[in-house]
Amino acid sequence: EVQLVESGGGLVQPGGSLRLSCEVAGFTVSKNDMTWVRQAPGKGLEWLSVFYIAGDTYYADSVRDRFSISRDNSKNTLHLQMNSLRAEDTAVYYCARLHYYYMDVWGRGTTVTVSS
Amino acid sequence: EIVLTQSPGTLSLSPGDRATLSCRASQTVTGSYLAWYQQTPGQAPRLLIYSTSSRANGISDRFSGSGSGRDFTLTISRLEPEDFAVYYCQQYGRSLLTFGGGTKVEIK
Numbered sequence: 001e002v003q004l005v006e007s008g009g010g011l012v013q014p015g016g017s018l019r020l021s022c023e024v025a026g027f028t029v030s031k032n033d034m035t036w037v038r039q040a041p042g043k044g045l046e047w048l049s050v051f052y053i054a055g056d057t058y059y060a061d062s063v064r065d066r067f068s069i070s071r072d073n074s075k076n077t078l079h080l081q082m083n084s085l086r087a088e089d090t091a092v093y094y095c096a097r098l099h100y101y102y103m104d105v106w107g108r109g110t111t112v113t114v115s116s
Numbered sequence: 117e118i119v120l121t122q123s124p125g126t127l128s129l130s131p132g133d134r135a136t137l138s139c140r141a142s143q144t145v146t147g148s149y150l151a152w153y154q155q156t157p158g159q160a161p162r163l164l165i166y167s168t169s170s171r172a173n174g175i176s177d178r179f180s181g182s183g184s185g186r187d188f189t190l191t192i193s194r195l196e197p198e199d200f201a202v203y204y205c206q207q208y209g210r211s212l213l214t215f216g217g218g219t220k221v222e223i224k
Contacts, residue, residue: 035213037161044218045153045161045204050211058211061117094160101208102151104172106160 002026002105004095009110016085016114022078022095022107030073033098036080038091039109046091050098051078063089085114118143118209120216128224135192137219139205144185149208152181152190155218156201164203165190195221 008020022034036048049059049069057069068081078095090113096103119142129135139150148168153161163172165181168188178193192199200223205216 037215044202045155045206045215047206047213047215050213052211056211060212098213100166101149101213102163102166102206103153103161104163104166106162108160 002097004097004105004107006093006095006107006110009093009112011113011115012085013116014086014114017081017083018085018112020080020082020093020095020110020112022080024076024078024097027097029071029076029078034069034071034078035096035098035103036069036078037094037096037103038089038112039094040088040091043091048093049080082112085112087114090114117212118145118207118214120205120207120214122203122205122216122219124219125217126220126222128222129195130224131195131197133195133224135190135195135199135221137190137192137203137221139183139188139190139216141186141188141207143209145188145207146209148184150181150183150188151206152179153204153206154199154201155204156198161204192221 003025005023035050051069066084070079092109094109097105121140123138150168152165155161169181202220
């Protein structure tokens with residue numbers, strides 16, 4: 001069964017760091033484009049970052065200098081390292097498979113709260 | 117970066133009504149790389165339409181997509197109770213992706 005399971009969310013103080021993980025089952029992360037999307041409370045979806053099969057990565061302007069996407073092929077897992085966190089980074093973070101430029105498989109999300 | 121503007125923000129309709137949702141891009145969306153997603157409260161988004169007009173696996177034929185260039189439309193022919201949700205458009209261009217702000221379809 002194809003499944004994505006995010007973890008690593010929680011409460012963090014402003015300026016702190018978190019590392020999110022997305023465990024993939026049912027397909028190989030290194031053979032697929034993968035992406036992170038977030039949704040602030042009561043707000044819409046915001047695309048954050050993509051890891052293409054070839055290894056190139058891209059970011060939204062809002063996180064480019066603070067977040068870093070990576071993958072661990074041995075564990076079939078995608079990661080999102082988040083540094084210098086701000087209150088406005090509070091959101092549910094989803095990972096998704098990018099299939100021909102569309103997100104066809106989504107995880108259930110992990111919640112990040114940035115607050116003192 | 118291509119900005120997607122969805123309208124209206126909220127659509128108040130009754131079951132059985134036809135819903136027409138708009139998504140306008142700030143620049144031409146190349147290659148018809150335009151998709152639509154449905155999100156219900158507490159759930160992850162679900163892919164409905166890709167390549168402007170192709171339905172994803174298992175999606176009812178009540179859902180249809182159309183458009184080109186900068187203007188795209190999602191139509192729900194006859195609203196069922198489970199269709200009341202928030203809908204997002206999404207585009208791909210120059211290795212980056214963006215979402216529209218969403219349209220909420222609510223029960224009138």
